[in-house]
Amino acid sequence: MDAATASAFLEASVRLGVPLALAALGEVVTERSGVINIGLEGSIIAGALGGALGALAWSSPLGGVGAGAMAGAAVAAVFALFAVVLNADQIIAGTAVTLGGLGATGAVYQGVFGATGTALTIPTLGSVPIPVLSSVPVVGPALFDQAVTAYLAYGLALVLWIFLFRTELGLELRAVGESPAAAEASSIRVRWTRFWATLFGGALGGVAGAHLALAYAGTFAQGMSAGRGFIAIAVVVLARWNPGGVLLAALFFGVASALQFFLQALGLDLPYQLFLALPYVLTLAALAGWLGRSRAPSALALPWPPH
Amino acid sequence: MIGRTAGRLGPVAAAVVALAVTLAASAVALVLGGYDPAAAYGALLRGAVGSPSQFLSISLVRATPLILTGLAVALAFRSGIWNIGAEGQLYAGAIAGAWVGIHGSGLPPAVVLPAVALAAGVAGCLWALIPTLLKVRMGVGEVITTLLMNFVGIHLAAYTVHGPMQEARGVFPQTDLIAEAARLPRLIPGTRLHAGFILALGLALLIWLVMRFSVYGFQVRAVGASPAAAAVAGRIRTRRVVVVTFLLSGALAGIGGGVEVSGVTYALYENFSPGYGYTAIAVALLAGLHPLGVVATGIFFGALEGGAGAMQREAGIPAVWVNVIEALVILAVLAVDRAVRRLQVGRKPDGDADSPEPARARGARTLSLEGT
């Protein structure tokens, strides 16, 4: 593999890893508060549609990112209404929100663009090379010649790490996820914390979706989230609920996804459907390994107050 | 859990309330989208039950895989297993069923048909085996693993119809038609209703009997209601119950896939399932996880999905809107369940409400996995 191929491969890996990283960073915050949001997939697809429509409406890809964040947060708000406010089962509520998100985006898309869905041309997020850094051989273009959403992911990993482990609010959020009873006895508003943590996670899921539409595909397609919400939740497990680990784990899946293009480019006569399955299989394999056994926040997926 | 509370309100009443809430919420959304809900529901109704033959050929045919996967989900949920993977298990069953059906030419139906069902069941079982092992051996939650297995199953089916099992002509991404002997007989001439529907009804009845009268069914309910009490007070080998139930659940969903091939499509092709395995969750929950209830809700959702085409043609509402209705049903069931519980809290004479101990629930889960 020469340097150019390696760089292109790495660049594709990062590009594919960024939406996973963004969604997983949000989910880390959500899960650290004791909520597992299976509806993240719904936030991502809503963010993709919201991003596409927002970018069209304002003729601005950044406006699209904002609209995607809002759409993702809105879907998460539905989830939080059931899973946190009504204190219903998180898994079932999340599954419903994912189903509803996929259905509703499809219906809206068909309603706006017709039943067949005419190919959508939207303003896209171009890559913004960072001076100096992007000219480092091989890794430079891969890491530092990306869309702004990629830089957002890098920055958020650091910011969220500081938030979770170095601030009072972060301590309170982790206490809510570890022991809601202890948090409540310490005058922390458990459901209030969980609600906002869930909305934040949904907003980042929306940004991830917007990135898919605006920086990756350049269009919206029904079901384009393609299970990334579920992989993002697996990324959180592999990252051991640590924002720093999320970048590494997401890159791992980016590599797994990029592999299909790379091997096809090499002219290997392997069926591409199997490569499409590769990220899911690798996720399962990683969960089956020692990484799957890391300790989740103690109160994850448990209702509060207990039933 | 959910079924139990519904049981106190009356499962039918709970389901009806949830449905009314759903249809109202969906109507509001349709109005906001600029549609006429009355026209939409009218078209839906006509498409689903407009004529007896439509009901039999469209709604009941569509209901068959929903009942089978709904039973799979209800059984798993009843024992506290979050099997969200009925879709993948259905695909596995369809692949195996199609393979047996294609290679079963020359054999009598009495041999081939059971072989198709058996192969489909075993394949669904195997598809559930991976999440089962990850759950009981590695402690990896089944929610994510079953979801991921769904995607693997869908891509595997796509691969088989492009590759090893592609039709002899090699034109379309689909398999050859299965042998005549492997096709389920039609129940009523002139309709597409096939014997798979009877199989679904029979399995529902069987599961109901097992849950109600057998030791195993009691163990499933005990493990689902309280793994810790099942292990400590019941001395039930919870891990074994979980393994057996998870695999049975996978087998039921797999049979759903096999029956669909053998009764309806006669071949496997890409995106063969319109999401039966996900709709199954709504089917099971609306039924309060009751096996006989699953028959009713399966038919309801079959009619809903069967009428979606007419709704799109006549009222211009995208057929995918049915998925939104399904999601709303699940949420409505949750909301009704929570409302009933809230009403019941006042009736509970125990004063425990003021001393919550969340750590216990967690401990209970751990014990259930590590118990004998």
Next chain:
Amino acid sequence: MCLRFRPIPRVQDDLPVKAEGSGSHRGRSSVQLVDIAKRFGPLVALDGVHLTAVEGEVHAVLGENGAGKTTLMNVLAGMLRPERGRIVIEGSEAHFHTPREAGAAGVGMVHQHFTLVPDMTVLENVALGVRSAGRGFRFPRDRIRRRITDLIHRTGLAADPEAFVRDLTVGGRQRVEILKLLFRDPRILVMDEPTAVLAPQEVSQLFEILRSLAAEGRTVLLIAHKLDEVLAVADRVTVLRDGATVLTAPRQEVDPGVLARAMVGRPLATVERSEEEVEGDSVAQLSGVWVAGARGEASLRGVDLVVRRGGIVGVGGVEGNGQRELALVLSGRLSPDRGTASLPDDSGLIPQDRCHEGVIPEFSLTENMALALHRRPRFRIGPLLRWALIRDETRVAMLRFGVRARGASTLAGTLSGGNQQKLIVSRELSRRPDLLVAENPTRGLDIAATEFVHREIFELRAGPIPNAGRGRAGLLESTRVSGHRPGVVLISTDLDDVLALSDRIFVMVRGKLVEVPPEMRNREGMGSLMLAGGASEGRRGESAP
């Protein structure tokens, strides 16, 4: 309702050290509860409670389980809202909606069930929820550490700020709870049954601390149900019965008899213990049993024990020393990692966590009975259950043990704790076990239910059947009538239970079983064994890292 935005009251950054000696504050009323009423559905928890505590006193709130003590204190601490009555704190009327509001008014509570985050450090737990640095941004670790160190010096509450709470002993956790409370500088401290988890010597240490806190001018409200403890530490006593105040008096004016009658409404009955040793055949035997705990360290460390038919083995000790694992191993629910256990096929277990391990609340009484009966061939035909027989057996058991419920199809979750325990006892005996293990079987029960459990356990002993004509005959499968007797292991943190009922007595310390010699069979003797075993190992997590 949980999504309101409200400004968060800040706590003063530095603890003002109260230099005044005791007495200077005495006499000023600090807490007045007037005619408080609270109900949960049909259950009346409080109905007309009056209580007045003055500054600088330790005020005991006494009552048996279910009398409403904890409910009352939860009302005072803002966790529950009363339906009637007034709360007056230092002269001004208070209406608390949340614990935070109560905290801002100077009321703090240490709960019966600890509310610490195990996977956080002592420092993080103590400071949790106190926004000392402004809007919740930077966590001022160094400043907090200095304040905690000061507190430790001032109060003598030993703790290492950097230790993880999960590594602390129960006593250590309680010290952290008190530190956490004092960190918020409350003027009124509520302690909910703080002695339940402590060895007797630790109790006196705690009482010294409570006295010194009162001497600083704080008010200490101590919830208790043990007379001797109240008499040892309190300045004043208020007794609750059935949700109402029945007595309030200074310490000097009461004696144990007066308090007991006020609590129960009648003199206490005691079960007489026989001194004879039991010589039945062995029903269970453990030798050299080791079990690894959840975090890898051993929770049973070489346990040897022989249980004989008709004998009651009592095991006392501070919670968390391996009793849980001992109960599970003895009853066959857990296999030892090392050593041998020869056990009967099926044994009864009365687990301490009634609601999660004892019964399935969403199941009917019949289904709960089936948890035991489904294992017995008589109640099945092949793979099927004989529900009609199980239902009959349940009805008989309900009659025999006086389970009060509308019928066998009632859901177990709707029963009171005492009735649930009767159901469990009847079910575990319906196994006709050779061995019955009871884990804190009287915890949380009122006096009548406690007496019931004591009697049932005691009557399983060898010897002539006592009180055979008590009017509960007519049983199909009564243990007593058939003469079938198990060996009993009673595991309890309540030393009085153990002392009252057992033939042989052990103390469980750090995973080891220490037999109590006859001359040490009293609270003090057992207490010193409990502490001696711990001292030799050093206190985990509390020494410097």
